[in-house]
Amino acid sequence: MKLTGAQIFFESLKAEGVEVIFGLPGGVLLDLYDEMPKHDIRHILVRHEQGAAHMADGYARATGRVGVCLVTSGPGATNTVTGIATAYMDSIPIVVFTGQVPTALIGNDAFQEADIVGITRPCTKHNYLVKDVHDLARIIREAFYLARSGRPGPILVDLPKDVINAKAEYKSPKKIALQGYKPTTEAHMGQIKRAYAAIGKAKKPVIYAGGGVISSNAAKELKQLGESLRCPVTTTLMGLGGFPAPHELWLGMLGMHGTFRANMAMGSTDLLIAIGARFDDRVTGKLDEFAPSAKIIHIDIDPTSISKNVKVDIPIVGDCKDALKKLLQLVKESPIDDLEKVRKPWLDQIQKWKETYPLAYELKVDLSKPQYVVEKLYELSEGKAIIATEVGQNQMWAAQYYHFLEPRTLLTSGGLGTMGYGLPAAIGAQAAFPDRLVIDVAGDGSIQMCIQEMITAVENNLPVKVAILNNQYLGMVRQWQQLFYEKNYCSTCLKIAPDFVKLAEAYGALGLRAHKPDEVEAVIREGFASPKPVIMDFVVNPEECVYPMVPAGAAMTEMLLA
Amino acid sequence: MRHTLGVLVENQPGVLSRVAGLFSGRGFNIESLTVAETLEQGVSHITLVTTGDEMIMEQIVKQLNKLVNVIKVIDFREVRFVDREMALIKVKAEASTRAEALRIVDIFRGKVVDVSQNFFTVEVTGDEGKIQAILDLLSQLGIVEVVRTGKVAIARSRKNSTKR
Ligand SMILES: Cc1ncc(C[n+]2csc(CCOP(=O)(O)OP(=O)(O)O)c2C)c(N)n1
Ligand SMILES: [Mg+2]
Numbered sequence: 001m002k003l004t005g006a007q008i009f010f011e012s013l014k015a016e017g018v019e020v021i022f023g024l025p026g027g028v029l030l031d032l033y034d035e036m037p038k039h040d041i042r043h044i045l046v047r048h049e050q051g052a053a054h055m056a057d058g059y060a061r062a063t064g065r066v067g068v069c070l071v072t073s074g075p076g077a078t079n080t081v082t083g084i085a086t087a088y089m090d091s092i093p094i095v096v097f098t099g100q101v102p103t104a105l106i107g108n109d110a111f112q113e114a115d116i117v118g119i120t121r122p123c124t125k126h127n128y129l130v131k132d133v134h135d136l137a138r139i140i141r142e143a144f145y146l147a148r149s150g151r152p153g154p155i156l157v158d159l160p161k162d163v164i165n166a167k168a169e170y171k172s173p174k175k176i177a178l179q180g181y182k183p184t185t186e187a188h189m190g191q192i193k194r195a196y197a198a199i200g201k202a203k204k205p206v207i208y209a210g211g212g213v214i215s216s217n218a219a220k221e222l223k224q225l226g227e228s229l230r231c232p233v234t235t236t237l238m239g240l241g242g243f244p245a246p247h248e249l250w251l252g253m254l255g256m257h258g259t260f261r262a263n264m265a266m267g268s269t270d271l272l273i274a275i276g277a278r279f280d281d282r283v284t285g286k287l288d289e290f291a292p293s294a295k296i297i298h299i300d301i302d303p304t305s306i307s308k309n310v311k312v313d314i315p316i317v318g319d320c321k322d323a324l325k326k327l328l329q330l331v332k333e334s335p336i337d338d339l340e341k342v343r344k345p346w347l348d349q350i351q352k353w354k355e356t357y358p359l360a361y362e363l364k365v366d367l368s369k370p371q372y373v374v375e376k377l378y379e380l381s382e383g384k385a386i387i388a389t390e391v392g393q394n395q396m397w398a399a400q401y402y403h404f405l406e407p408r409t410l411l412t413s414g415g416l417g418t419m420g421y422g423l424p425a426a427i428g429a430q431a432a433f434p435d436r437l438v439i440d441v442a443g444d445g446s447i448q449m450c451i452q453e454m455i456t457a458v459e460n461n462l463p464v465k466v467a468i469l470n471n472q473y474l475g476m477v478r479q480w481q482q483l484f485y486e487k488n489y490c491s492t493c494l495k496i497a498p499d500f501v502k503l504a505e506a507y508g509a510l511g512l513r514a515h516k517p518d519e520v521e522a523v524i525r526e527g528f529a530s531p532k533p534v535i536m537d538f539v540v541n542p543e544e545c546v547y548p549m550v551p552a553g554a555a556m557t558e559m560l561l562a
Numbered sequence: 563m564r565h566t567l568g569v570l571v572e573n574q575p576g577v578l579s580r581v582a583g584l585f586s587g588r589g590f591n592i593e594s595l596t597v598a599e600t601l602e603q604g605v606s607h608i609t610l611v612t613t614g615d616e617m618i619m620e621q622i623v624k625q626l627n628k629l630v631n632v633i634k635v636i637d638f639r640e641v642r643f644v645d646r647e648m649a650l651i652k653v654k655a656e657a658s659t660r661a662e663a664l665r666i667v668d669i670f671r672g673k674v675v676d677v678s679q680n681f682f683t684v685e686v687t688g689d690e691g692k693i694q695a696i697l698d699l700l701s702q703l704g705i706v707e708v709v710r711t712g713k714v715a716i717a718r719s720r721k722n723s724t725k726r
């Protein structure tokens with residue numbers, strides 16, 4: 001029997017196990033939306049397509065499954081670009097379906113036509129324009145496979161109106177035949193052995209793990225490796241949750257706003273074991289002085305990440321989980337002699353660094369501190385919440401003061417640094433886990449970039465909790481102006497702001513505010529207890545800075561500490 | 563340093579733009595690029611000349627391989643190869659210089675493919691050195707216009723040939 005493109009679309013999505021689509025219709029998608037109610041797929045109607053892309057992304061980060069969004073041609077499609085670029089930079093598997101004008105009109109500057117395939121070519125892992133309904137099932141199959149396999153990433157599929165209407169026999173393709181795409185997932189045993197030989201000789205090893213550990217579901221193996229080598233572990237922002245923060249071997253996050261001990265350890269390590277990380281400039285600081293005395297082992301599924309910025313001594317291409325399992329096997333077969341004793345001087349040194357400059361802030365009675373708010377969020381959620389963040393200081397304080405225990409509990413735009421990401425990402429995660437506590441740690445600036453999605457949360461009973469660290473500034477930019485531009489606070493003041501409590505109420509959500517430290521706990525408790533989406537407005541010290549801080553272009557060990 | 567790469571690609575719409583976009587987006591150079599079909603249906607071959615140090619070349623090769631439509635990259639730094647380029651050269655040919663022009667073309671085993679009152683159009687094929695040499699000589703007579711194909715290259719040994 002022949003099916004329409006619209007029917008094939010839904011059959012294909014079902015075959016991929018898709019349970020929810022984040023989307024917003026338009027002219028060219030009318031036939032697709034007409035077909036939708038016949039299928040058992042949840043559709044969450046967004047209020048801006050950027051929100052749809054971030055929701056799909058938040059859903060994907062929280063679940064490990066592919067997130068899906070569906071938007072119309074032209075402006076609907078271009079509105080997703082920020083969301084696609086965000087997912088691309090952080091290697092998040094999403095598939096974005098965009099409507100397109102009929103094939104006969106493509107290239108004619110038709111109404112609501114945009115060359116979205118051209119526009120997104122540099123910020124997707126791959127993209128497709130479907131020109132023939134007979135290719136539709138195959139392309140959707142490939143799109144999902146590409147999104148989640150190898151180094152994951154966003155895939156865009158452009159669907160012209162006539163293709164959605166045309167008919168074809170529906171056959172779900174059995175095999176995927178992509179002759180140019182064969183990611184190396186199995187780590188080479190010879191390289192693993194070389195790595196383990198180097199580990200055996202190291203006196204001051206450090207494990208530096210990134211988002212790859214999360215996306216390959218290798219947190220368990222990472223913990224085992226750290227413990228069996230008694231090797232301290234630091235992660236990037238993207239790797240948080242990949243290693244339990246309360247652990248004795250935990251160094252904290254590294255990089256521009258990393259802990260003192262993590263960055264000092266990087267400065268003196270003699271063996272850096274990089275796992276699923278990509279030596280981003282926010283992590284390396286000045287390249288010539290990055291881990292100057294270290295031999296470097298680098299495990300990554302993407303060969304282009306290896307030796308891109310920093311020359312690697314022992315490259316291992318493969319899935320992190322596979323590589324770690326193989327490495328653990330070697331540790332089991334021939335453990336390092338006298339491990340406790342060998343490691344003691346190094347771990348003692350790290351302990352000293354930890355005691356010299358722990359993460360700290362000063363709290364006064366009359367003025368709240370953002371760090372205090374995040375600590376309270378941690379305490380009162382018992383570390384079990386899924387935390388989304390916006391971008392800026394709020395993001396860094398969330399990273400520093402919420403102690404992540406489990407992978408997939410931090411949803412944050414690391415690579416692109418997209419303000420406006422947090423609220424929709426939280427909604428996407430809440431759609432996947434209706435019973436979990438999902439919090440967006442927000443800034444008063446960022447929250448206004450996708451605030452319209454509050455109504456999406458309300459409509460769909462997705463009770464996300466937004467915690468605004470309200471410093472009345474575009475705080476992170478203000479911090480740089482304070483430190484490096486003589487306090488010339490040009491265009492960073494947000495004193496003229498909406499009343500976030502009233503705004504919450506206008507959306508039908510709950511609005512709460514805490515002016516002082518002693519009001520913080522009560523507000524959080526009330527917010528958590530409410531069955532509704534909540535905005536908690538925490539008035540905090542306007543001129544608080546995030547420390548430690550490595551100034552741009554400085555070596556990682558040259559931190560400003562207060 | 564200057565290097566030549568061979569890239570086998572699936573002949574999909576937009577593939578050339580993916581390759582070119584990779585170079586412009588990441589700040590790599592393209593000195594020349596030629597593309598045409600191969601014997602295999604749906605597969606095209608690109609010869610690409612680029613510049614970069616060791617680390618950049620490694621990135622270029624890896625990044626090309628990462629493109630979903632790229633089937634294979636032949637790094638001619640690792641393989642012995644033959645390369646050729648063709649140039650069409652419009653050279654001044656007035657009464658006094660005609661004989662000289664023809665002599666030069668003959669030495670380089672070129673062909674005159676079009677003749678007009680004052681110009682010859684010459685076709686010449688060779689490696690970079692040869693093309694440069696004839697251009698140098700003919701420029702003394704006055705070259706009006708040159709159009710070059712850009713380099714095409716093929717591996718010498720069968721094992722690493724551009725066939726899969
Ligand atoms: C879309 C976007 N525009 C601009 C920036 C640059 N930027 C980075 S942090 C920041 C300030 C964010 O302010 P706010 O959300 O209040 O967070 P705070 O730093 O005050 O916690 C800005 C403007 C960005 N990251 N993203
Ligand atoms: Mg702010």
